[in-house]
Amino acid sequence: MKLARLGVLIDEAAMKRLHSYGLNVFERYIEEILEHAGAPFETITDIRALDDRGFDIVIASVVPENEETAERLWQYAEHGGTLIAYGGLGLLARRLGCRQRPRTGAGYARLPEFRSVPAPLRCLSAQPWHAEDAGAGAIGALHASSPQGELVGPALQTFAVGRGAIHRWAVDIPTTVVQLQQGTRPVLHDGIPAPDGTADIDEGILKADDDIELDWEWDREKTATGMPYFAYPHADYWREALMAHLVRCALAKDRTLPLLDYWPEGTGHVALISFDSDFNEDERAVVTLDVLKKLQIPSTWCMIEPGYSPQVYERVLAEGHELALHYNALEKENGIWSLEEFTRQRQWVQSATGLARVVSNKNHYTRYEGWGELFRWCEANGIAADQTRGPTKRGNVGFLFGTCHPYFPIAWCDEGNRRYDVLEIGFLTQDLNHPNLSDTTVIEPFLKQVAKVGGVAHFLFHQIHIHRLEPVRQAIREVVGKARQMGFAFWTSKQINDWQRARRTMRVTGIDAAGQVRLERGTVNEPVAVWLPTSEAPESIQSPGIVYRYGVPCIKQVHHLTREEAEC
Template sequence: MRMARVGVLVDERMAAKRRRYGLNVFEGYITEVLAHAGIPYRLLHSLLEWNGNDWDVMIVALDDDNPEDLERLYRWAEAGGIVIAYGGLNKLAGRLNCVCLRPMNEVYAHLPSVPSGEYPPLRAFRAIPWETPDASEIRIESSGHVSERSPHASRDVDLLQRFAVGQGTIERFSVNIPAAIVALQQGLEPVLKDGLPAADGSAALDEGILKADDGMALDWEWDRLHTETGQAYLAYPYADYWREVIIGHLLETIVNKDMTLPFIGYWPDGVKSVATISHDSDGNLDEYAWSTLELLGHHQLQSTWCMLEPGYSASVYHRIQQDGHELALHYNSLQLDNRIWDQAEFNRQLQWLQGAASSDSIRTNKNHYTRFEGWGELFRWCEEAGIVVDQTRGPSKGGNVGFLFGTCHPFFPIAWSEEDNRLYEVLEIGFLTQDMGIGLPWADDSIIAPLLARTMSVEGVAHFLFHQIHIHTKPAVVEAFNRVVREARQAGFVFWTSAQIYEWEMRRRRIRITHVDETGLALVEDGTACRDAVIWIPIHANAGKQDGEEVRFGVRCMKQVAQMSSAPREE
């Protein structure tokens, strides 16, 4: 099977028009979705640089709304090309015998059941559905439905429509999926005020302190489940599910045209998913640290220590690093502690930690109390200070634990329009919950099993936060810690530090898949960047059974393992 050539169009003229008026172009986040999945593609800024003969698939993330350009895409599809769009191409509606309906601003998408599993209704925030005629000379296939505001509302508009045009297809989702992923991960708008609290009193976001979860884009009623103890948790990694929808649809469409599109697995061969543990040094007594080091030593795992000023004694820092743990910053901007939200203060606290710990290799930050303001300034501060990982995006309350930001995957955040919607060079690794076992209003440990299961199902990172002070003073927290480690390892997770996750992610992104040879093997550039990277090669659904095949993103795939160099392993 020949390797499909995939292009992504983000029209720069339309992008510039939107940004001139302060509007975002989050449609461009599709490139980060593809990059994280290790899918080869090329970005186009205009159809002027497009030669249709060079491509098999064109993902139209943002078009110029130019009728001539849209007609070129239509003619190219007629000649055998595959055009994919997410809520766009609206001037083609009439050409495809459809009517463009009013936009819907809060929706749940209902996907059909597939052999690889069943999704819950998926939350999103912008859909522009098309109404199809009762009869049409164009063959139209529909898949899935969209309901407005509630997952239980009527489902009378289509999620995906496939138009058979000549020898090719135009495949259009009514939902703006890339923008939905951004909204889930980063919010619908900058954090300027408190978020809405949960009606049941379990998550009082309106306490007058701006923080990451004030930007939560989920619904208290529809997006939470309860464990057997009654513990509420945000149950669904919606952004990760949407990634799977994008990737699964792309791969299925390609193999159905007798082509393939190799991609890179999220983790090394033999690693199903990764767990990580971080600690915030609130209280800063050395005995808290010694108790935590003893517990970690018992379990033989390394963790990430986020240090709050004034921190520990020098001997503690020495032992932390000697035992293979990662030292990180716990930036404090709480007014209650006479600290401020300010870049100079961020830099001062980082310099304090570098001096106190005698370390120039501080690479990770998590903000104290998950303090957060605005949209992207924290990520800019991290970039300029040499911090490559942030862990701030997680729950500050017991009632919003879980997939608060719709993801358990590491991701690169996108900037607001004032910075041209660029990607920040800071990997966000959010956490699922703080210490369990403290008692109300905090979460109990009944959430461990469902959070691990959901994380494993999407091959993400199960990030649990445990404070040293609670490990030292509360036996129930130690038992919750023990349970996390025990159940995670039993499920097949390996424990890495934040820095190890970053290093692996960057190494695997350096691999470039160039083509597939006549034997079906993927050929790569920089393939030695990380040993044991897995390359998945999709095969047709009707192909004969082959040794070593697995289903990935709903598509049958052959497995190929890279060699040489090194990937982090849990000792």
């Protein structure tokens, strides 16, 4: 089977025009989604180059809204290509025998045809089409407001056009992923608290969790002890739906789209334990180090001024832990929200610890405001990974930003919607068994969901609570024990960052006559699994590595560093 040529159309002139009106172009986040999946693709920056590039599949991500564009896209499909759009394509609606319906607000999508995609998926808006031509294919369903709400149309429609096809999603999936992960607007005021009183986020402190796009009623579940939690990583589900559809489109053209595993071969799932050093007493640090030594796991220590004694830092590093920054911008502690103060605190932690570079940061109290300021400050200070996006209350623990995957966030339109060079690694909960927070009944559902979608199970603790509260010490033991039983490996934030960045230097370059994927390894030395989707029946394939990924059978090929590569 040949490699599918996938093109992503992001017309630069169209994007500049939208930016000139102060509009965000989150549609371009499709590049981040594909890169994270390890899918090979090429970006097309001028729609006029579409005609002669020989793409099997083209995603119309950002295109000019004019008749010339409509004709070029139509001809591409008519000549045998598969055109995919996430919303948009209004100029082609009538030609495809459809009538555009008004844009909806938040709702839920069901995709029973994609068995690997859990249901329902939260969407923040949609623009369904009504097909007046019975020849259009309809996949899935959109429901208004709630998972059982009014049916407003199909989630995905397919149209035969000449020798090719046009597939149109009613939901702008890349924008949906962005808005679930980062919100729909800058954080400028307190958020709306949970109606049941379990998450009073409106306490006068601007934080990451002041702007979330999940529903307090429909997106939370309760454990057996009554602990509420956001149960569904909806952004990760949308990634799954997008890739499941792409894989099927490639197979329908007798092509395949290889995908890279999220973690090195032999690493089942990844967990992260991080600590915030609030109050900074050496005795608390020593007790925590003793607990970790018995558990035999590495962790990430986010340091706030004035920090610990030098001998504590020496032991932290000697025992395999990471030292990071815990930026304090909390006004009641005389914190300041500014680049200058962020830089000063970064310089302090380097001076105090003796580190040449600080790789990771987590903001004290998840203090956050605006849109991309924090990520710009991280970039300016050489900090490669951030952990700030997580819950602060008992009632909003879990997947409140729709994801457990590390990701590179996108900027607002004033920065051209570029991607920040900062890896965000959000956390699920903090200090389990603390009297004011969740108990340990959330551990198992969190680990199960993270394992399903392949992200990071990030649990935050504080040394002060490890020192003072035996229930919290028991909670960290329970996290580690259950995670190990489920095949999780514990990494530091730096290890996750280093791997994710190295993984993105790998490139699938082709498939040889024997069906082996050709792979440029970039800076990766570890063995890596490549998943090769196939349309053959699993029982007919002579391979021990057949696994269902994205709902289709995939041949697993493990690529090791060759002797020649090792010698380079």
